[in-house]
Amino acid sequence: MRTVLITLLFIAIAPIIYAQNQFSGHITNQETGEPVFSATVYFPRLEKGTTTDIDGNFIIKNLPSGDCKLVVSSIGFTSYSQEVTIPSTNFELVLNPSAVEMEEVIVSTPFHQLQSENVMRVERESVSELNKKGAVTLADGISQIAGVENLSTGVGIGKPVIRGLSSNRVLTYTQGVRMENQQFGGEHGLGISSKGIGSVEVIKGPASLLYGSDALGGVLYLNPEQYASVGETNAEVNGDYFSNTLGYQASAMAKTSGEKLKFIARGSLAEHSDYKAGNGDRVTNTRFNEKDLKTGIAYQNEKFKSDLRYNFNRSELGIPEEIGEQTTSKTLVLPYQQIDNHILSLDNKIYFANSSIDAKFGYQFNNRKEFEDHHEHGEEHEDHAEEEHDHEGEHEEHDHHDEEGETLDPALDMELETFNYNIKYNLPKLGNFETIAGIQGMWQENRNTGEEVLIPNAETVDFGIFATTHFHLTKWDFQAGLRYDTRNIDSEVYGDLDDAEYIQAIDRDFNSFNGAFGAKYQFNKHLNARLNLASGFRAPNLAELTSNGSHHGANRYEVGNANLDNEQNFQIDFSLEWRNEHFEAFANAFHNTINNYIYLSPTGETMNENPVYDYVQDDAELYGGEAGIHIHPHPWDWLHIESSFETVTGKRSDDAYLPLIPANSITNTFRVEFNEGEIIKNKYAFIRLKNVFDKENTSAFETRTGGYSLLGAGIGGRVQLEKSEVQISINGNNLLDKSYIAHLSRLKTDGIANIGRNIMVSVQWFL
Structure with a gap:
């Protein structure tokens, strides 16, 4: 079965040959009448576009016939979105200048609209903008988005937290x-x-x-960098230096595109020493390094598109335990992890006159190894490890050594193989209705080949079917949908019944119906309101159902519960947005009710010198929101003043507070931008102050966290060098070298502070 599923990943649906169509036109500035250069002209449903030349002209070839939404965007102009008929030539468009940030098409929602047209509010940030704020890792960068925080272990280990929910409650795509x-x-x-x-x-x-399942708390959707425009070949080399960790990351990319065939490849590597806290101590074994390869090849004609992408990532991460040896070495010491992740995806689209089929397939192989000090373990563990090392001959050996140079076997060696599919049919429009129906599914196998077992060998099978529709009126937009999901988890027994770490076999089925309804009302061209009602669910994961052992990275002994039920939630989300050319403001409020919320509760006992925690369930609720303003006053369109506030509170049904809920915070940014210049273009400078308030409303086994303020600043610009450009930026975080402990730091229990002052110098060379 597995072989058949993987084989499907490489089978693209044969292209259907139709007459070629094209769409061409001319774009000008409403105020000056001059052509708009480098404007993006894009068909979201077709995922195809181009940019205007120096005369404001564009042409897109190999398009299907029919009506299709066109989006035109350019820095300094209001984005345009309207349905057009293909084929068409001599399309004329006049863009209105605006100081408002350029809108982009939202990909994570089903109808690929601009944010201003979306019924559901979605936050979107380019990674280049996040990097300008001095982020060390991707997880660190996304914490700059209002309502998103980072559950961290040092600098190299972090997970997104969306409105107080994280881990298996937040999906990453x-x-x-x-x-x-x-x-x-x-x-x-x-x-x-x-x-x-x-x-x-x-x-x-x-x-x-x-x-x-698992999208109960939200979704983090990562869009890969785009291919080159048709007929272009581009390359990029960039390097970053981080003063605090004496770290660096380097990356090189090349991409080229013909009329139908496209290719892209990027290689990256990074190395960091132990980070230094604001008190001057280096936090022992927070060093990490990373190697990453991304590549893709795509083919598109007038009726068919196929995009094959591959990503390999190897992360080697130290596991901090205490403040010890003070060193700037980048060589890993025990304990540490090596995590290999392979992602292969195939995205096929077939276009008809007014409908399309979207079929995505993905294959992933994740190998997580943990190397620790020598452990004593029973004969049963040794026999189990020997048996698993022989499993199908699939385990790849790597040489790892301790300080005496002896070869180490990983104490923990987990292999996770996953195949998933997502097939959607975009139905022809019926009046003002746009409708999508589809199926999604996943097959997954977990295997252990090390001496320790956190979760047993198991298979997981998912299947879901759904439909959603969007109804558009002049001032109103409505969106609604319904879905049914099933999940089966079938695990093997581990150990003997008399063993202390015995894990019983389970075979559980979970299912859930879920729905969503949303409405957006446009009061006028400046003000709109959104109301969304949605339910979600999460089936318990293997760790929650079956755990019975020490988690050395978490310093606790976890005991699962095979009788856990689905988490099921219902959230009400309301937002108001005001937007004109020089002022923006938003306010979001939410209330999230979760039935059967799963959490770890300490028992007061110890096992293997670690405190024992049980997985238990209780009803819970989370509520809060975000608010912010963005001012860019006329005539100083280069000036930007931004402020955002976020708050979330989480409680159980007995009124006790939930753990790992982020503290309230407010972030103020003063930023200037100058796009034009004789020598340096796209110049920017900013200063940012983030104030985090005291965290008093903690769970029973958490302590309060004091508030703190972090000052950041940065400058940058782009220099033209004949046919190439160089982007140079210098950004700093925690410039006052504040010693602080974030509430969501997993090192908080050991009294270990977060990273101190860090200056990031970045150079990008666009060839």
Whole structure:
């Protein structure tokens, strides 16, 4: 069965040959009448576009006949979105200048619209903008988005937290497929390099209608960088230096595109020493390194598109335990992890006159190894490890050594193999209705080949079917949908009944119906309101159902519960947005009710010198929101003043507070931008102050966290060098070298502070 599923990944649906069509036109500036150069002209449904030349002209070939939405965007202009008829020539468009940030098409929602047209509010940021704020890792970068925080273990290990929910309650999508990398574990990160990621989209709230189980808390959607425009070949080399960790990351990319065939490849590597806290101590064994390869090849004609992408990421991460030896070495010491992640995705689209089929397939192989000090383990463990090492001859050996140079076998060696599919049919429009129906599914196998077992060998099978529709009126937009999901988890027994770490076999079925309804009302061209009601669910994961052992990275002994039920939630989300040429403001409020919320509760006992925690369930609720303003006053369009506030509170049904809920915070940014210049273009400078408030409302086994303020600043610009350009930026975080402990730091229990002052110098060379 597995072989058949993997083989499907490489089978593209044969292209259907039709007459070639093209769409061409001319774009000008409304105020000056001059042509608009380098404007993006894009058909979201077809995922095909181009840019205007120096005379404002464009042409897109190999298009299907019919009506299709066109989006035109350019920095300094209001984005245009309208349906047009293909084929068409001599299309004339006049863009209106605006100081408002350029809108982009939202990919994570089903109808690929601009954010202003979306019924669901989605946060979108380009990775280049996040990097300008001095982020060390991708997980660090996304915490700059309002409502998103970072559950961290040092600098190299971090997981996104969306409105107080994280780990298996937040789905991560990359290359159009859901990431599966043992995300139940808090002691490893995303396993994705920010290099080669174009933009980040965040859905805050239940997205089970679109993505099934585990999207109960939201979705982090990573869009890969785009191919070159038709007829172009581009290359890029960039390097970053981080003063705090004495770290660096380097990356090189090349891409080329013909009329139908496109190719892209990028290689990246990074190395960091132990980070230094604001008190001057280096936090022992927070060093990490990363190697990453991303490549893709795509083919598109007038009726068919296929995009094959591959990503390999190797992360080697130290596991910090205490403040010890003070060194700037980048060589890993025990304990540490090596995590290999392979992602292969195939995205096929077939276009008809007014409908299309979208079929995505993904294959992933994740191998997580943990190397620790020598462990004593029983004969049963040794026999089990020997048996698993022989499993199908598939385990690849790597040489790892301790300080005496002896070869080490990993104490923990987990292999996770996943195949998933997502097939959608975009139905022809019926009046003002746009409708999508589809199926999604996943097959997954977990295997252990090390001496320790966190979760047993198991197979997981998912299947979901859904439909969603969008209804558009002049001032109103409505969106609704319904979905049904099933999940089967079938695990093997581990150990003997008399063993202390015995794990019983389980065979559980989970299912859930979920729905969503949303409405957007446009009061006038400046003000709109959104109301979204959605339910979501999450089936318990293997760790929650079957755990019975020590988690050394988390320093606790976890005991699972085979009788756990689905988590089921219902969220109400309301937002208001005001937007004109020089002022923007937004306010979001949400209330999230979760039945059967699963959490770890300490028992007061110890096992293997670690405190024992049980997985238990209780009803819970989370509520809060975000608010912000963005001012760019006339005539100083180069000036930007931004402020955002976020808050979330989480409680159980007995009124006790939930653990790992982020503290309230407010971020103020003063930024200037100058796009034109004789020598340096796209110049920017900013200063940012993030104030985090005291965290008093903690769970029973957490302590309060004091508030703190972090000052950041940066400058940058782009220099033209004949036929190439160089982007140079210098950004700093925690410039006052504040010693602080974030509430979501997993090192908080050991009294270990977060990273101190860090200056990032970045150079990008565009060839």
